[in-house]
Amino acid sequence: MSSAVSSSLLFHKTFPHPSSKEWVVFVHGAGGSSSIWFKQIKAYKEHFNVLLVDLRGHGKSNNLLADIINKRYTFEAVTKDIVAVLDHLKISSAHFVGMSLGTIIVRNMAEIASHRVRSMVLGGAVTRFDARSQFLVKLGDLSKNFIPYMWLYSLFAWIIMPQKGQVESRHMFIREARKLCQKEFKRWFRLAAEVNPLMRYFKERELDIPTLYLMGDKDYMFIKPVKEMVSVHEHSKLIEIEDCGHVCNVEKPQQFNRESIAFIQSVS
Incomplete structure (x- = not known):
């Protein structure tokens, strides 16, 4: 295992596999960090080389160069941060696993x-x-300018993850979000305005990259549009995880790992 952080690269951690040539890159969502993948690492590193990254302003990437941090964030800029890490590690191609808002960054990487x-x-x-x-x-x-951002974030966490079974996910996201400063939260919050136009474009333009959607059947805010997307896309499939909410890699890690690893192996 090796980890690295520099003034211009995202913090990243690698778990090299002794024989596999396949790399899997994990991309967390807004307000999280690579620590959200703690229930995946053991299972994945048995089969693949693993790369974890902390997105700009998150986790251990919160001390990137000031000129990067001070610019307005766009999905393109955030995606190119990951490309820079791949270049640095000389990883020419990889399988990508994203969670929540991180899925948009993965889809943008494919774009x-x-x-x-x-x-x-x-x-x-x-x-x-x-x-x-x-x-x-x-x-x-x-x-956002007069309500403390942790109140807002906690409210969102409750609305997106309201069920009893989602307590661990909710607490984890709130704990990780506390590490963001108010300024950083606002930068990421502004990205939300880009989601719908970008996703409309992605829905109309399918790429021929094998794609697996793993959704909790109780992820009531986001599952319906995913079903619509998969119904019109040829290279995508959806697996619904029973009795599970939004953060399915934390709530149902064994099923998440089993389904996703089998999928990656089937297309490797």
């Missing part, structure tokens, strides 16, 4: 550097904000 993406596993995928989530984002946008 801007499709030759580097061998397959995509999209957990708790965000493919569209419905009227309710758009209202929440709007409310957050209007109040």
Whole structure:
């Protein structure tokens, strides 16, 4: 295992496999860090080389160069941060596993550097904000300058993950979000405005990259648009995880690992 952080690269950690040539890159969502994958690492490193990254401003990437941090964030810029890590490690292509907002970054990676993406596993995928989530984002946008961001984040965590079985996921996300500063939270929050136009484009333009959507059947905010997406896409499939909410890699890790590893092996 090796980990590295420099002033211009995202913090990243690798778990090299003694014989496998396949790399799997894990991409967390907004407000999280690579620590959300703690229930995946052991299972995955038995089969693949594993790369974890902390997105800009998150986890141990919170001390990136000031000029990077001070620019307005876009999905393209955040995606190119990951490309820079792949270049640095000389990884020409990999399988990508994303969670929540991280799924948009993975799909954007496939858009801007499709030759580097061998397959995509999209957990708790965000493919569209419905009227309710758009209202929440709007409310957050209007109040982000005078309501403490942790109140907002906790509220969102409760709305997205309301069930009893989601307590661990909720607490983990709130704990990770506490590590973000207010300024950083606002930068990521503004990205939410880009989600719908970007995802409309992605829905219309399917790539021929094998894609597995892993969704909790109780992920009531995001599962319906994923079903719509999969119904019109040829290279995508959806597996619903029973009695499970949004953060399915934490709530049902064994099934998440079993289904996703089998999928990656089937397309390797």
